[in-house]
Amino acid sequence: MQPVLALSGVTHRYGKTLALDGVDLAVPAGCMAGLIGPDGVGKSTLLALAAGVTRLQSGTVQALGGDMADRQWRRQAGGRIAYMPQGLGRNLYPTLSIAENLDFFGRLFGQGAAERAERIDELLAATGLLPFAARPAGKLSGGMKQKLGICAALIHDPDLVILDEPTTGIDPLSRRQFWELMARLRERRPSMSVIVATAYMEEAERFDWLAAMNAGKVLATGTPAEIRAQAGEATLERAFVALLPEAERGRAEPLPELPRVTHDGAPAIEATGLTRRFGDFVAVDHVNFRIERGEIFGFLGSNGSGKSTTMKMLTGLLPASEGEAKLFGAKLDGDDMATRKRVGYMSQAFSLYAELTVRQNLVLHAQLFEIPDVAARVAEMEARFDLAGVAEMRPEALPLGIRQRLQLAVAVIHKPEILILDEPTSGVDPVARDGFWRTLIELSRQDGVTIFLSTHFMNEAERCDRISLMHAGKVLAIGTPEALKRERGMDTLEEVFIAVLEEAGMGREEGRAELKERPTALAPVRRFDAGRLWAYTRREALEIVRDPARLAFALIGPMLLLFTFGYGISFDVENLPYAAFDQDRSAQSRQVLESFEGSRYFETHAPIASIEELDTRLKSGELKLAIEIPPGFGRDLLRDRQPEIGVWLDGSMPFRAETTRGYVQGIAQSYLADAQERTTGTASPSAPFTLEPRYRFNQAFKSVNAMVPNVIMLMLVLIPAIMSALGVVKEKETGSITNFQSTPVTKLEFLVGKQLPYVAIAFVSFLTMVVAARLVFEVPVKGSFATLAFGSLVYVFATTAFGLLVSSFVKSQVAAIFATAIIAIIPAVNFSGLLTPVSSLSGGARLMGLAFPSAWYQQVSVGAFTKGLGLASLWPDIAMVFALALVFIAGAMLALRKQGA
C-alpha cells in the first residue's frame, strides 16, 4: 500500500540549528500514526513540511502521492489535507464565534451555504459544541478550543489530518474526550489518515503506528508493540529512553524522596473567600486554602477554571474583588516591594525578553532584585539550571524545555520564600520535566521554599504534598494525593480528577450524534475562487465589527481632523503682532503708523522704546514685525529729503515673512497716496495701469476652500493604511497565518479579501467627509461627483494596498505601525500638493511624491471640488492611482510567502 506521507533525505535548518537531519520516513495510510520524542527534535518541522506550510530545503516530501515541492500539487493537496498547528487554538480567530470560525473554514474550501450549514451542524453535534455555537472562540476553555480546532480541520473531509501536539496543555478529562472523538471520526471514515505529534507516551500506546524521533533523526518506526519489543522494555516511555543514545538518557535514577521539613509560624499562603469577577463573569468564586511553609501545593483543574487568576491575585498582579489573601500572615499588598522580593512567579506563557540573551535576562532580573553579587549569582543559576551552554543565545531560539528552565531560574534568582508557578511544565517533554522536578524538590526540601504550582500532569500531581482540584472558579477537593484517592476508592489520581470534574458537570457538552459517511466529491481546486476571497473579506469584517471602538475611531477620526484642519490650516496670514519704534513722534510719523493700525492684517502691541528692546522683542517671538521711524522723519519728509522707514521682519518663518512683506508694501503705497493727497490737496495721479487679479477656483482666496479637498486626500491615505497595515502581520503574530499557508487560498485572494472591508470603511469615511464639506464648510463638489467618488474608491484601494504591502514585509505589529506612519506621513503631508504645489517640487521630493498615490489623487480631489472637472480631464490621474495600487498589491504578493522558512 502506498504510504500517505513519504520523506526521503529531508534536511532542514533554521539558521545554524539543524532541525531535521536526513530523514527518511514512510507513514502508512489509513491509520492513526504518531510522532513521539522530546521537544526540539524536529517533530513540528516534519509535520509543517508534510502540510506544505514550510518550504522544503532539501530532500523530497510526498504527501497523498504527490510531490509537495510542486506548487500545483500543493494547491490540489491543500484541499485534501488538514493541518492543526501547535498551540491551543492558534489557527482560530478569538473574536469570531464557534459557528463563524467554522463557516470561514468551510468557505475556504469552496463549500456552498447549504453544505456548510449541514457540515457545521453535524460536527458541532458530534463534538457537543452545538449549544455554544455563538460563543467567541477566545472565550472557550482549552478543551473546547481543541475540539473547535478539530472541527475546523475536518470540515472539508480531508484525507490526511496532521495534528501537532493537539493535547498539550489541556486537562485529562478534555484529553480523554478528545481521543474518543478522534476514534469516532475515524470509524466514520476509515480511509482517513491521521498523523499526530505528541509528548504523552501513554497516548502514543493507543496509536496504530509510531515513529520515535530524536535530534532530527528517526530512531525507530513500527507499531507500539514492535517498538517496545525492539527496545526490550515494558512501556513505551522506557522503550523510548532505551532507544536514545547513551549520553542523552538523562538521569535514570528516580526522583529523590526527601522528607518534608516542618516550619513554625503563620502559613506561607492563606486565601479566605478569595473572589475575582470580570464584569458578570466570576473567574474565582470564594476560594479558601492554606499552604504551609515548605509545602509543594499542586493546583489542578480544567482549562479556564480560575487557576491562573487565583495565582495572579496571590502575586498582587490582580486585585481581588472580594475576600483576602495573606502571605506569611500579613495581608497581601501588591505594591509592597518587600513582599515582592519574597515571591517568585512564573507565568503560563513565556514572559521573559525574547530580544535579550539568556544571560542578559538573568542579569537584568538579578539587578532588579538588588542582589549583592550579580555575577556570582548569575553564574550559580546558569550552573544549577544547566544554562551555561546557551547563555549567549536568545530564548526564542531555544526549545520549550530550556526556556522553562530559564523562566524558573529567573523566578528563583532572588531566593524567594514562595514560588508561584503557573503550568511550568506545560509542553515540556518527560525527561526535561523530571529534571525540572528534581530542582523543585531540592528547593522545597533543602531551602524550605514554599511552592504553589498548577499542572495538568497527574504524575506531577502525585509528587505534590497536597493538591486541590478546581473547576469553574471553585475549589472542589483538597488534600494529599493519597487521601483523595482513598476517599473515593480509586487507584489513580486521573480517575479522581475525572470523577470530580464530571460530578461538577464538566463534559456534559459531549455529543453523541452520529456522523454519516458522505461521498467525497473532489472538485479540482481552482486557481482563483471568489468564494475564498469572500471568506477572508467576511472574516476580516466580522473582526472589525467585534471591535466597535476601532470602527468608531476609523470613522470619527477623519471627521474630527477635517474640522480641525478645515478651520485650522490656513495660509491666510492675519493678526500679525507688530510694534512701532517711533523716534520722531511727529504728526507725520503718527500718520504712517495709523495706516498700519487700521489694517486687519496687523495687531498693534505696546510701542518700542529702544533699539535693544526692538531686538529682544523680535527675538522672543512676541513681535513678527517692528517699524522703526528715525528722528527727524517728519521734518525730512516735509523737506522732501526722502526719509527712510525701517521695517524689521521676523524671518524665522519664511512663508509668513514673505506674505508680511507684501502687506507692508501695500500699506506703504496707500500711505504714500494718502500723504500726497494731504500735502497737495488733490488726489494722487492714478497709477498708469491697474492689475486685476482673478483668484480662480477660490474667488475669496480663503484657505478653507483649498484645504478641504486636501484634508480628504490626507485622511484617505493615513487612516486606511494604518488599518490595513496590521492585516497580515497580525495573523503572522498570532499564528493564524497557517490557515493561509495550509489551505488552497491564493495570495491574491488572501490580500484582496482582507483589503475589501477596509476599502469599504474608507469609502464610507469619504462620503461622510464630502457631506461635512458641503454642509459645514459650504465647500460643494463643483465638478462631477461620480468621478470624485470613483477616483476616491480607486484611491482608497491604493492606500489600503499600501498598508498591506508594509504588512507583508514586516514581522511585528510594532514595526507595521511604525513603518506605515513614517513612510506614509512624509510624502502625504509634504509631497502631495497639500503644502507645496506638485509642479514646484524638485529632485527626490518630486519622485517620492509621484511614486505615492496622494499626489495624483490630490489633482482629482481638488479638480472635482474646486475646478468643476469631470472624468474627461481627471482620468489620467485616476489611472495612475490605480497603477500604483496594482504595484502595491504586486509588491505585497512578492513579499508574502505561501510557505514559511
Place this chain on the structure above:
Amino acid sequence: MLDGLLARLARIWRLGIKELYSLKADPVLAGLILYTFTVAVYTVSVGAKFEVENAAVAVVDEDQSALSRRLGDALLQPFFKAPVPISAREIDAAMDAGRYVFVLSIPPKFEHDLIAGRQPTLQLDIDATAMSQAGNGAAYIQNILVQEVAAAMGGSATSPVNVVIRPKFNANLTSAWFTAVMQVINNVTMLAVILSGAALIREREHGTIEHLLVMPVTPIEIMLAKIWANGLVIVVAATLSLLIVVEWLLGVPVQGSVTLFVASMLVYQFSVTALGILVATVSTSMAQFGLIVMPALIVMNLLSGSTTPMESMPVWLQNVMQLSPSTHFVALAQAVLYRGAGLSVIWPDLLALAAIGAAFFALAALRFRKALQSAG
C-alpha cells in the same frame, strides 16, 4: 530615604538599558529611525519649498508691443519658469489641468492706452488652489509689473519715503532653513510617540510587563525607564541630524545655542514619550493605538506652527493647541535656533513643556495598572 532613591534610580537605569538592548535587536526600527533623520529631512527641505520658485507662468499677449514683450520677459528665474505664450482661448483648459499657477493677460493696445494715460487693465489669473504660492506670487508679479512699467515710461518712481524692509534672522527668507529644522522636530515627535507607546503595548501583549510587576519595580519606574532610553536614542539621532544633515549638508546657519536646544529637546522628549505611553494605556490593542496615534501626529505636525503660522489659526484652536507640547517646542526651537534667544526668553515655553509632560505622565501612571487588567 536616600538609599531608597538611589535604588530606585538604579532600577530605572537598568530597565532603560534593557530598552536599549531591545531597540538594538530590531534592525527594522533602527533603519526607520535612520531614514527619518537623514533622507526624510533632506528631501523635504530641498524638495518641498514654500517660496515662490519655479512657478509656472503663461502670458497671453494680445498687444504684441515692445512694452508687452518687456513685461513678459521681466518674469524671471528663479521665481518663475520661462513664461509660455498661450492664446486667450487656452486659459481655461490650461488652468483646469493645473499647468500654470499664473496667467498674465495683456489686452490689445495696452502700450498705446498706457501712453495715452487711459489707465488700461492687466488681468492676472491665479490658481488659488495653490495656496502657498498664489498670494506671494501675485504680489511679486504686481511689483515687477509696476517697476517695469515705470522704467519703460521713463518716469522716475521716486517716492517721498523710502521703505526699507529687512527680514531679520533669515535675510533671504530661504524656506529650506525653516523646513529643515521643523522637519527634525516633526520627526522627533513622530518617533517618540510611536516608539514608546508601541513598545509598551508590545510588552503588554507578550506578558513581559506582568512579569516586571511581580518584581520590586513600580509602574512609574518602568515608564521613566522607557522615557529616558527611547528619549536618549531620539535626542542623539536628532542632534546628529541637526549637526550633520541640517547644518552641514543643507548649510543652514544655526544662530542660537545648540546646547540650549538639545537641553530643551530633552524636556520635550519627556512630554512626548509620556504622551505615547498615555495613548498606549488607553488603547486595548495595537490596532487601536495606530488609529489614535495617526490623527494625533498629524495634528501635531500641521497645527503646531511648524508648517503654517499659528497666528492665522482661529483663536479657539490656538488655545487648544497650547495643550500640545509640540506647540511650545516649536515656538521655543524657532526662538533658540533662528533668533538666537536665550533661556531668559524661552523659559515660559520650557515650563509649559515640563508641566504638560508631567500631566501626561501622571495620567499614564494612573491608567497603567488598569490598562493591564482590562487587556489581560
